[in-house]
Amino acid sequence: MSRSIWNRWIWIAAISAGLLACKTKKAVVAVPKSDSTTTVNSRKSENLALLKKNNLSFNTLSLRGKASLNINGNSNNVSMNIRMKKDEMIWMSITAIAGIEVARVLITPDSIKVRNNFQSVYLKKPFNYVHAYTNKQVSFKLLQSVFSGNTIDDFMVEQSELEQLNGVWELKGQQQDLAYRVLFNTLLKVSENNLNDVKSGKALKVVYGDYQKVIDELFPSSMQISSMAGIKQVGINLDFSKIERNVPLDFPFSVPNKYEVIN
Template identity: 25%
Template sequence: MIKSFKYLLALSIVLLAFGCKSSKRIVESGELNEKLSAKQIIKQHEKGQLDFKTLQAKVKIEYTEVGKDKSQNYTLNLRLEKGKTIWLSATLGLARAKITPDKVQFYDKINNQFFDGNYALLSDFLGVELNYEKVENLLLGSSIFELDSKTYKASTHEKSYMLSPKDQDALFEVFLLLNPGHFKMDSQQIFQPREKRFLQVDYKSYQDVEKQILPETFEIIAVEDEDQVTIALEYKSVTLNSELRFPFRIPSGYKEIIIQ
């Protein structure tokens, strides 16, 4: 049960969705220019940073434990105030999560239990030290790492530009693939060979929302030893910049879950 809860909570944190009722899918049309420098690619990527205050959506997800014939489908309600609060609620409020830059909270009415902690759980699950800003960047199609042309080099890989550290750490390898059309992420890949850990985030499609480019669907793959979890996300019925509330109160008498 504890292992399942860890996956569910980690999943809840990453179920942020971005889009709009009037969204339009972007047709990829960019062509690679092998003469572009890392500085130019990073500059174009930074131009695509998003500007909105709040977001509300329904999120359709599929969670799969590969090789174990375990697959589950969910639809969650999401409310988000950019940079401040992520709020998720299951049908009938049977489970609810509230995530801020300082805290990660969750309660489950079915089993009368709750969790009140920080980002250590998600960092351990994905194998990368994360905070609120990095999670938000991952879900917006932006780099989870701070990019600097002094420390990154540019190349091409298939249909994408690729940024990687000039001094690649053999214990922690990073590869960032950017789309030549809009310079958002095509893929973010992190390898930890010694720990046999691998994290890959593949952005399948993007959408144009009020002249902002946002992910439409993407897939998170987390591998540790022989265990692999895949989380596929699709965003539906999304609105931007509405006035939102984020009700959250852990019911009295619930048992606290302590995860070592």
């Protein structure tokens, strides 16, 4: 792979992963069969509360696994280490198959930092820099919800349409230019997120695999993330091998003096 192609891959992979691991060793939780005959509560507020009640609660979250990345048709396999401190930061380390860390990312509600170890360069931007790859309504909390498999607060509102189809819930609506559609499984956990900004040609789709228990709460064993921004297309298949909740974590992010800061 040429240096220029590799460099481009690092930036896109790091930023897309922010926007947006071996097979799991833990037993997955069986999804009950849908029952379309079940009586549905007619109160939307209560149904929204029921779905939100099943969110994963955490102060810290650590995810490790392998990822297959497809960027505009070019595929690469890497290892990813993702750490989160609720409402404060999302930290990522991306490692090539050879065991060499190629990039490190730190995202906060205010900023995004990417350290490209391959070319010894460093990027620091305000959080809204990610809007070049996503809709402008994508926030830090939305990313946090995506990576934790939780519902997205901005969508869990009375203005959204919520109905049960064939025994499973579907939530949909539109906020400004962003149209959204969320599907739930019969565990009342998110099975699919679809965000679409037709005006800007940007779309994000996240599909969650089987759920497993992590200290008596449910977390997806895998995620498939598809992002499109104009002609740029990124696909990330994450398969988690280790998931830890509420454990002590550090979020190391330093930049050697020799690294060049780029705009």
